[in-house]
Amino acid sequence: MIAISLLEKYGAIIKTFKNSDTIFEEGKQPTHYYQIISGEIKMNNYNDEGKEFIQGIFYENQCFGEPPLFIDQVYPANAVAVIDSELIIITKNKFFELLENNAEISLNIIKNLSQRLYYKSVMAAEISSQDPEHRVLRLIDYSIAQLNFKKEAAGFLINLTRQQIADLTGLRVETVIRAIKSLEKKGDLKIINRKVYR
Amino acid sequence: MIAISLLEKYGAIIKTFKNSDTIFEEGKQPTHYYQIISGEIKMNNYNDEGKEFIQGIFYENQCFGEPPLFIDQVYPANAVAVIDSELIIITKNKFFELLENNAEISLNIIKNLSQRLYYKSVMAAEISSQDPEHRVLRLIDYSIAQLNFKKEAAGFLINLTRQQIADLTGLRVETVIRAIKSLEKKGDLKIINRKVYR
DNA sequence: AGGATTTTATGATTTAAATCATGTTATCAA
DNA sequence: TTGATAACATGATTTAAATCATAAAATCCT
Numbered sequence: 001m002i003a004i005s006l007l008e009k010y011g012a013i014i015k016t017f018k019n020s021d022t023i024f025e026e027g028k029q030p031t032h033y034y035q036i037i038s039g040e041i042k043m044n045n046y047n048d049e050g051k052e053f054i055q056g057i058f059y060e061n062q063c064f065g066e067p068p069l070f071i072d073q074v075y076p077a078n079a080v081a082v083i084d085s086e087l088i089i090i091t092k093n094k095f096f097e098l099l100e101n102n103a104e105i106s107l108n109i110i111k112n113l114s115q116r117l118y119y120k121s122v123m124a125a126e127i128s129s130q131d132p133e134h135r136v137l138r139l140i141d142y143s144i145a146q147l148n149f150k151k152e153a154a155g156f157l158i159n160l161t162r163q164q165i166a167d168l169t170g171l172r173v174e175t176v177i178r179a180i181k182s183l184e185k186k187g188d189l190k191i192i193n194r195k196v197y198r
Numbered sequence: 199m200i201a202i203s204l205l206e207k208y209g210a211i212i213k214t215f216k217n218s219d220t221i222f223e224e225g226k227q228p229t230h231y232y233q234i235i236s237g238e239i240k241m242n243n244y245n246d247e248g249k250e251f252i253q254g255i256f257y258e259n260q261c262f263g264e265p266p267l268f269i270d271q272v273y274p275a276n277a278v279a280v281i282d283s284e285l286i287i288i289t290k291n292k293f294f295e296l297l298e299n300n301a302e303i304s305l306n307i308i309k310n311l312s313q314r315l316y317y318k319s320v321m322a323a324e325i326s327s328q329d330p331e332h333r334v335l336r337l338i339d340y341s342i343a344q345l346n347f348k349k350e351a352a353g354f355l356i357n358l359t360r361q362q363i364a365d366l367t368g369l370r371v372e373t374v375i376r377a378i379k380s381l382e383k384k385g386d387l388k389i390i391n392r393k394v395y396r
Numbered sequence: 397a398g399g400a401t402t403t404t405a406t407g408a409t410t411t412a413a414a415t416c417a418t419g420t421t422a423t424c425a426a
Numbered sequence: 427t428t429g430a431t432a433a434c435a436t437g438a439t440t441t442a443a444a445t446c447a448t449a450a451a452a453t454c455c456t
Contacts, residue, residue, distance in 0.1 A: 024402075045323040047323070047328050048328070048332075053322070053323045053326050055319055055322065055323070066312070067311075067313075067315045067316050067319075068312075068316065069312075070308050070309050070312040071309055071312045071313050071316060071377060073316060075321075076316055076319045076320050077323070090276070099305075101299050101306070104296060106301070106304035106305065107297075107304065109308055110304065110307055110308055110311065111268050111269055112267055113226065113308065113311040113315055114265035114266075114267075114269045114311060115265075115267075115269050115311060116313055116315055117265045117311060117315050117318065118265050118266065118269060118274055120315065120318035120319070120322060121253055121274045121318070122274050123252070123322065124251070124253065124318060124321065124322060124325070125243040125245070125251045125274075125275070127322070127325060127326055128251050128325055128366070128367070128368025130245050130246070131412085132412090134246075140239035146334070150445090161432090161433065161434090162433070162434070163432085163433070163434095169327070170326025171413080171414095172413075172414055172415080173433085173434085174413090174414080174415085174434095174435085174436085175412095175413060175414075177433095177434065177435060177436085178413095178436085181435090182261075184291040192423085194422080194433080194434065194435095197225060265415080270427055329442085330442090330443075359402085359403065359404090360403070360404065360405095361402085361403070361404095369443080369444095370443075370445080371403085371404085372405085372406085372443090372444080372445085373406060373442095373443060373444075375403095375404065375406085376405095376406085376443095379405090392404065392405095392451085392452080
């Protein structure tokens with residue numbers, strides 16, 4: 001999202017995280033700007049019963065966790081590495097300095113926040129008021145549009161486990177499995193040795 | 199959000215909408231920036247069965263509907279006046295011109311989008327994975343923190359109908375009524391001639 | 397002022413998804 | 427290579443919220 005060379009001018013450092021390492025925790029004060037060089041990061045919450053909800057999954061060149069930085073609030077969710085990942089990070093102060101000196105970056109940030117707000121709006125309506133099959137299909141379609149899924153002969157390979165789809169849509173994994181089966185029967189997607197294609 | 203005098207410099211005009219008038223519709227291309235001078239605007243969706251979901255309710259001095267403007271997408275929801283309202287609007291082109299010439303506005307927009315993204319994140323986790331009472335209480339608390347609810351002797355007056363709370367949380371109105379009753383019994387809020395206080 | 401509509405309210409019934417149980421297959425780590 | 431763990435799978439049962447029905451109170455409208 002922000003050029004690595006520019007970040008480095010402002011003292012950015014590169015940090016590596018192993019699979020399932022925590023980058024920051026819900027309720028903590030934000031101190032840095034984070035951008036992914038390589039890997040995969042999820043933001044999540046756990047409810048009172050320990051059920052996970054995934055706010056979003058982020059991939060290379062994407063940033064995450066900035067909103068609380070701008071509005072001086074604590075993190076609304078945790079950030080956890082899904083696979084081994086390399087992040088470039090700079091301190092809050094340096095980040096704001098960078099912004100002030102590079103006016104054109106602001107528009108990028110606005111666009112990025114707008115994109116994420118758009119996703120949340122669409123998914124909020126879906127999650128709250130549609131049947132499971134519809135929710136799963138909409139998440140899949142949205143993920144294809146936004147994320148870097150590979151197009152193969154059978155269609156786009158949906159690079160999400162059923163558990164992840166469950167946690168992204170607020171459903172239970174058994175419900176997702178049954179919904180995906182049913183969607184396959186209807187011809188809305190394909191299952192080839194357990195992998196989902198659309 | 200943006201000073202009215204500044205908007206007027208860029209050719210803003212004032213438009214009035216009556217209760218339940220539509221400002222724009224889901225799926226349509228955005229053409230203007232909208233800011234509320236007075237009144238109350240909701241953004242909503244309807245699912246396949248006609249059930250309403252309210253994305254958010256906006257009050258005076260707030261803007262709404264900008265994200266699609268920035269990312270060149272169609273509106274993800276409708277905007278409808280909840281009461282008679284007065285809006286100040288400028289065209290997309292003039293709006294971007296204003297932004298270019300007034301760099302300090304960008305940070306305001308970033309903060310505003312961040313705030314809304316924060317709300318969506320919190321509510322997404324709530325809606326997807328908590329019991330109705332928790333969802334209702336969290337919406338009420340969030341609304342107190344964000345909106346201009348009046349503090350009275352009995353507490354903050356929650357200026358939302360039970361139907362609106364249902365549409366904001368994805369619940370049914372009967373469920374909200376029962377949840378509010380139950381929350382009152384537990385002492386989490388007060389009901390004084392049908393009005394809810396917290 | 398009076399009729400229509402919206403909001404709040406409550407009880408009975410249905411239903412879809414969660415939960416529980418259990419097993420197979422695939423993937424990961426030592 | 428194997429033992430452990432994660433992912434996928436399926437059937438049976440439970441349960442909480444939706445749905446249905448009905449009505450009183452408040453508010454809106456002309």
